Amino acid sequence: MRMVDPRFGAWLLDETGIDAESLGANALARAVGARAAATVGVEAADGYGVAAHAQRNEWASGVALPEWAREAYWQRLTTTPAERQALIDVLVVPETWFFREREAFAALARLGAKRLAAQPGEVLRVLSAPCSSGEEPYSAAMALLDAGLVHEQFAIDAIDISAQSIAAAARGVYGRNAFRGDGLAFRERYFEATPDGWRIASTVRRAVTFERANLFEWLAPHPVRYDFIFCRNVLIYFDRAAQDRAIGLLRARLAEGGMIFVGPAETGLMMRHEMASAYIPLAFGFRVPAPETNAAPVPAPLPVIAATAAAPALGSASVFKPLDAPVAAPARRPAPPPLALRPLHGAPAPRAAAVVRVPAATAQTDATPEAALAQARRLADAGSLADAERLAADAAKALAHNADTWYLLGLIADAQGRAAEAHGHYRKAIYLEPSHYEALTHLAALLEVQGDADGARRLMRRAQRAAEQNGDDERNERDAGGAHA
Structure with a gap:
């Protein structure tokens, strides 16, 4: 059985909103085979006996599940709520880390402090959905604490459909894979080293309320409106109808002037729903347009993302069952205006994870092309697009075969509303590096x-597929490093 029984794909779509094909080749078939091997007794084989025992190890491949076992597992899946949860947990493989795409947390801290200063006595409300194993909501809590807020000033709700993920979040103990990059000073402030890993401090833990819940069912009757919502790297796995329903519900639960943070590959979806970019480099934040723009909405250009941005993974984006009533998508989409990406100003800066501001570029004849490209990336991240483009274009003369060069030029053109030029640059980056994740996702958007x-x-x-391969390579490198340590 090289393709999973269509009934399982239909069940997954109805139960979670996810298109089975978005999980990768045979992912659902392998998950079904693994759960069948763990739950279906050989007594159901009617005489298969020892042969069935011998074949069970092959079921997890998704290609050797016999018809009798498939039928037995289908009956179990459709009659046992615990098994439906178990299959979802197999499909949702957590892959996230603290301060992933940290500029969103910098924006949360900066704008959250500004919001409270304008509304003293109010409580800042934050939602993380899905929250996976807790790294995202705990990062939000640490960012707000570092910005000077106290517990009485903010509340963070975190939900996920995976019981395993919620249990891991409540436990609050993390291995080294949860800490990536160079900015790890927060670990010394907020974690305690234990034999099992790093345990998060109670001062952070008490700021977050975790709940196992289905996003659609939980949000529909939920009375709270949130100042900031994190819903990152999950929408890309939904089919079109589920995307529309999810964005409609999230938008309805957003407080006036609030912000939704999405993943880098989901910016196009927000524009499709006439959400306006917050113009914060690398944060991927969106707001409801001001009332006066509702008559003729104009979408914002795609925000800039650094070339080192991490790929989304299913598990930092757990799945949810959609509602029955669809939310209509807009009928047409005006062309983006030629606006430069610009950061917000005037808000107090947090003490951690701040966006770096870089002065305008100056000519440096002794700089290497690689150094010029790195400077161009920093300028783009800081919103100085004209200077960044000049440096990147000069670097491209010597680095014409470097995919990241064309990717950065594509980002700059994209942010300035030059879609055709951005399309060409992204294509060139993909030609030079077919598995260039960021170029693939931004061209898709x-x-x-x-x-x-x-x-x-x-x-x-x-x-x-590129993200999965990169994840496998990273795990192999970590395993090799551990073996040599």
């Missing part, structure tokens, strides 16, 4: 805004 849903879906499948 661009195609989505332009109405090419099929093209966007194909690119996202390629991006997911």
